[in-house]
Amino acid sequence: MKILLLAGSKGLADEGAVNISNQLCDGLSRQHETYCIPASDAPKSILKIKSFNPDIVHSVHGPSPRTFILFFVLRLFCPNASFFATLTLPTTGLFRMKPVLRMFRFIKLLSQAPESEYFFNSLGYDTHPFPHGIDTERFHPVEPYPIPELLEKELDPGKKLLMHVGHLKPVRGMDLLAKLAKINNDWQILMVGSKRFPGDPETVKMLKESGCIIFQEFIENLPALYCRADAYIFPVSNPYGAIDFPLTVLEAMACNRPIVSTRYKALPKFITGKEGVHYFDSVEQASEILNKISSSNNTINTRGQALEYSWDNVINMLIKIYQTH
Numbered sequence: 001m002k003i004l005l006l007a008g009s010k011g012l013a014d015e016g017a018v019n020i021s022n023q024l025c026d027g028l029s030r031q032h033e034t035y036c037i038p039a040s041d042a043p044k045s046i047l048k049i050k051s052f053n054p055d056i057v058h059s060v061h062g063p064s065p066r067t068f069i070l071f072f073v074l075r076l077f078c079p080n081a082s083f084f085a086t087l088t089l090p091t092t093g094l095f096r097m098k099p100v101l102r103m104f105r106f107i108k109l110l111s112q113a114p115e116s117e118y119f120f121n122s123l124g125y126d127t128h129p130f131p132h133g134i135d136t137e138r139f140h141p142v143e144p145y146p147i148p149e150l151l152e153k154e155l156d157p158g159k160k161l162l163m164h165v166g167h168l169k170p171v172r173g174m175d176l177l178a179k180l181a182k183i184n185n186d187w188q189i190l191m192v193g194s195k196r197f198p199g200d201p202e203t204v205k206m207l208k209e210s211g212c213i214i215f216q217e218f219i220e221n222l223p224a225l226y227c228r229a230d231a232y233i234f235p236v237s238n239p240y241g242a243i244d245f246p247l248t249v250l251e252a253m254a255c256n257r258p259i260v261s262t263r264y265k266a267l268p269k270f271i272t273g274k275e276g277v278h279y280f281d282s283v284e285q286a287s288e289i290l291n292k293i294s295s296s297n298n299t300i301n302t303r304g305q306a307l308e309y310s311w312d313n314v315i316n317m318l319i320k321i322y323q324t325h
Contacts, residue, residue: 001032001322004054004081006039006070007061015194016247017061020088020132024060027315042070050077056322058084064091068104075106082325086110086130087117088243095119108325110318112244112266128321131270132245133314134306138223139254141303145228146221151190154213159188160294162260163229165222165248166192168199168207168214172242173235173262178210179283180233180290187290190215190229226255231293233286234261245270253277253306260289270309276300 005028007021025036035052037045039059057074059067063085071083085107094101101123110130111117117127155161162180166172168191181189189212193199199216207214219225226232232252236242245266249259258276261267273279278293280286 001055001319002052003028003032003034003056003058003322004049004052004078005034005036006042006057006059006067007036008038016243017088019247021060023133023135023311024315024318027311028318031315031319039067039070042074046074046077049074054078054081056084057081058086060086061088062091063087063094065093065097068094068097068101068107071107072104082322083107084110084322084325087112087120088132088245089240090116098123110321112269114269115239115265116244126325129269130318130321131266131309131314132243132247132250133311134247134250134254134309136254136303136307136310139226139251139306140223141256142221142224142227145224147225147228148215148217148219150217151213151215151225154215155190156188160186160230160290161190161228162187162231162233162290163190163192163226163252164233164235165251166236166242167197168193168203168216170200170203171236171238171240173237174203174207176235176237176283176286177212177233178206180235180286181207181210181212183283184287184290186294187230188213189233192216192219192225222251223255226252226257229257231258231260231290234259234264234267235286236264237262239265250306250309253302256300256303258293258300259302260286260293271305275304276302277305 005025028034087109105124109120109125109127111127120127177189191212191214193216195216234249260278263279271277278289280289
């Protein structure tokens with residue numbers, strides 16, 4: 001097959017989005033002729049795309065109204081291609097297009113969150129559940145845990161360590177972390193943010209005042225930091241706080257860490273609440289879960305679930321979807 005993959009970004013792109021783009025491009029290229037460009041470059045590359053004559057056109061991120069309009073144009077130049085879009089974090093503008101969305105039902109959707117899937121199914125779209133993948137060779141249990149010395153000095157050896165990786169902004173559920181830090185003194189909360197994206201000042205202040213540790217430096221050995229933590233928390237509930245199937249949860253699971261998470265979008269759909277995965281609906285429930293983790297000697301096997309989503313498995317799943325449509 002010839003595959004045109006609209007993936008990748010320019011400027012300060014989210015690391016997770018870049019990782020997904022790179023993994024899909026590399027994985028598909030090993031089995032099929034693949035042309036990867038950012039979606040923003042497609043309009044000025046129409047002639048190259050026409051010459052490439054793809055069998056598959058797949059937009060990896062979003063989508064937005066602009067994505068659907070782009071597909072409408074590309075269909076004129078590639079009439080024999082099948083069009084796919086992954087619903088990773090659909091923009092609000094796309095849902096406001098409901099009166100005209102039936103015009104774009106030639107686009108096949110790879111869905112994650114049940115809410116998005118239900119919305120497009122009700123309009124007659126062809127949708128297919130499709131998760132993200134995880135590099136299970138990079139993310140795996142390691143010991144000892146070599147982490148930055150500056151960070152190690154801030155950790156309290158007398159407390160359990162609860163970690164979250166993400167942006168320092170309100171939509172990431174930072175208020176929940178602050179509340180949890182105040183009511184559960186047996187755990188120290190570490191918030192790992194990207195140095196490339198400055199944190200929201202009020203959010204940073206709130207976290208520090210609650211006793212959370214904030215670390216925004218480059219971490220060469222991220223798997224070791226996951227393994228240093230006694231549990232990983234995903235506190236996001238805002239529907240635009242993260243992509244539909246958050247990568248950091250998979251990364252922590254691949255490192256065999258206990259997971260404490262909200263029932264965010266696609267997580268309960270793909271990750272079952274067993275063998276170390278705990279879902280909560282309130283800060284009080286999260287605190288109770290942490291207490292149970294502290295006192296439990298049960299064997300953890302979150303890595304077992306993560307292995308199902310190795311990139312090799314996900315790429316093969318995607319190729320089968322292509323081939324049957």
